[in-house]
Amino acid sequence: MAKKNSKEIVISIDGKKINTQEGKNLVKAAEENGIFIPSLCYYEHIDPPLGTCRVCTCTIDGYDGPACTQKVRDGMKVEVQTKKLRDTRSAIVEMMFSEGNHFCPGCEKSGDCDLQHMGYEMGVSRSRFPHLFKDRLIDFNPKRMVIEHNRCVKCHRCVEEVLTDDGKRVFSFANRGNQTEVAIDYEQEARLTDDQALNAMSICPTGAILVKGAVMTPLPFGDRKFDMTSEQKGFYEPSGKDSKKAAKKGKKKTIATISLAGCFGCHMSLLDIDLGLLDIIEVVEFNKSPLNDIKEFTKQCDIGLVEGGCCNSENVEVLQEFRKKCDILVSFGECAIWGGLPAMRNTIPLEECLEEAYLNGMTSEPGEYIVPYNRELPKILDKVYPNNEIVKVDYFIPGCPPDANHIWKVVQNLLFNEDYSVLYSEFKYD
């Protein structure tokens, strides 16, 4: 940490000269000067800095590396906002989403989660990496805490910071490689004071550490920590800007929509633009869609909006038909993008899921029920597939459900090449 009377120096960030004090952490020095360098594992008073997440990767004096492990020195040249660095940093955030099992709408930390926040700041609308869906434990054994391994990003904060009064560690990393996980010492955990336990929950950047009975009082949307304003000036969701594949120019455009393995929540959101819908009707017409109950395609459409992923054979067939009948295919909502809530089953074998649901459930008498199987019924897939694993998908609109404005802004952009910017507050995963 910078001493009080340390030397005044000048560094440059993306060409901008900044006065600061020698030895200060680079992320901090930038922040004090209104420049945002994304960071996740960085925690101001942990020294040496953890440097585990790599979300803060910048180019510093010609070398690529994390900003959070750098102390500023006179004349330091830092690049933050190059195209390549921006893309690289989002890749890291995407990797974290793919590695863990993040079902934001069901998460206690949603809205206050640093991982989510980084995704928003970087405009991550989907992960370029396949989700790994590794089965992970939710550990209810500790006396006071619940450890949700699905959400841990292995930042190491808890390992460094959560200590008992006599200095014993409560957390440690265990295993290595892709098996690495955070482990908790039940004995030491039980010795923590209430405040220490709450502190553990609050330093965890994600929803991986929860304290029983003290889960954050759910705040209404809009009031949570990361809901409304970006730390960056002029936040845009980038993908729409450089949309290469815009629909053919013409008069009235046609849209088709469908809900596959979704909850119709995305369709409800679609209707949420209220009177705006009347304007839309002026310029577009709907073909096959649950909104107008047209069951079959009657012509080739400009855009297909798909809600939900594929959990059964019928979903797959419908999706393939959409691909053929729509020039541009858009996955809207988390379920369509990577599986979403229905994909919670992906970490468990199908057999176990079905048996639990139909045979061993609390309300089922032994021997009385069977798992439904009938020629008339669609067949259930081994896991829930994101649409882009089955057909090519052109655009992705995140959210569970996506904000109505976000959806229409994207559609208008695609159909009429209209410039648009999605506001930070409209870009959400829950």
Next chain:
Amino acid sequence: MAKRKSGKFRDRVELLDCLWAYQSKHGYIKDNHVKQCSEDFGISEVEIEGVISFYHFFMRQPGGKFTIYLNNSIVSEFKGFERIKQAFERETGASFGSVDPGRQFGLFETACIGLSDYEPAALINFHPFINLTTLKVKEIVSQLKKGKRPADICDDIPNNIRLQPPKEGAIFFRDYKPGSIVPLLSQMKPEAVIEEVKRSMLRGMGGALFPTGLKWASCAAEGEKKKYIVCNADEGEPGTFKDRVLMTSMPALLLEGMIIAGYAVGSDEGVIYLRAEYFWMKKQLEKTIKQFYKMGLLGTDITGIKGFNFDLRIQMGAGAYVCGEETALLNSMEGKRGEPRTKQFFPTEKGFLDKPTVVNNVETFCAAARVVELGSDHFLSIGTASSPGTKLLSVSGDCHKPGIYEVAWGTKVSRVLKEAEAENPNFVQVSGPSGSCISAKEFKRSIEKDDLPCGGSFMIFNDKRDILTIMKNYTNFFKEESCGFCTPCRAGNFIIQRKLEKIGKGLAYPSDYDDIREWGEVMKMTSRCGLGKAATNSLNQALEKFPKYFDGLVDHHKEGLNKEFDLESAVQEYEKFKS
């Protein structure tokens, strides 16, 4: 860290030794041992468990009376790994990854064990068994069942030195009288030693090629009283075994190099960090250390130089490739998980226990001893202007003469291939999976700093070897050996592995190769240490150098319907419920 009430707790530095002691005595580390460690060292049990689970030779469950580790490196894979694996399973009744019901035999895979010139090879209770065949496996297992001890029936490991330069051109493999070099120090000031090493242009032989003289000078310049000399004998890069041969053929030369380093930088304590795979050579090293004490080459006032004291000990590792990375190695020596540190300080500033530390490779120390013996002029007369001296290559794979080759820097790949009698070589992996992949077109390139830097591994593959198989083996290695500390390496290697599986199934498109390239670049840019940064090197080079081969593996007619989605197989699980 626990606040230590003076002397109440054991020193954390002893933790790995302590765990080894429990494991050797009981075959595995039991719950009460963890508890005991926790009390003795004053750290929580979870932290002890964290250390144990980091190292793959530590076991929390019985590993059998005979614990067998079969090497699964790519050289082994091509020399019959699968066959030998099955033979062990047949003969012992255990299956890999577990112990037989009678708890006699435990079978496990492990990464390269430094015996690539004798593959397939295995360690049984850490004793080496080489050139395995099904018949040999049968014999070994039956002997063990009859009550023979692995120590009695294991193989002697010949040094296998295949190529020595003509007399004056040699640096390592030439006449040597143990203990003859350190006495020369009485004629040299420490600064003069450093000057000589600088002048020789000696560079680190562990792979990074950092100038050794510079490293020593910066450590010497540190004001601290306590400093350490650490020998990196972790030799984990698959295909490397030159440190093994140096340590078995001239252990004294290594010790002299370390003592010289101690003299040069002002350190009085050295540690050899020896990988657990080399347990079998520990005795000989210890014997040499003892002799050195007797000869007055270790201890106090060495060779009569007043105040020149130096002690040396061996620290055993416990199975983790990443511990070859110098800062991970230091953490491991401190009894911690072998996670690399942030690069805020050089080890020469803050190393072992935060004291200035020189970490050098085995070969580097040996070469440094020769610099003092032969003089830097001798060095400069060999090799090229920018890379003077010689280099030890560990040659393995598809050739008739695997073994150690001492070659002048600047030697061409083709020359090595010829000497090794390689048959139809199609590609050479220089410097191991983290190094460079060289196609037949490039065999004219030379091994030197400015062309093909090399840490020692030289694996030859002939034209029948499937490149994807090789790449899958590498990726699996990195996935297993990543320390898991940073996101891009922990998750990235896993993700790349899945991608390669997809390609292997014939389900990939050309765009999948673009993904690999881009994702590899992300890992390279953002990983915390060399492991993650280098993990996709070979794969990306292979994509570039064997375009035809990779082109043949993908589907070019994509119609927007992903071929990889196979509805029939996706509903197979459900079909079980058909009544």
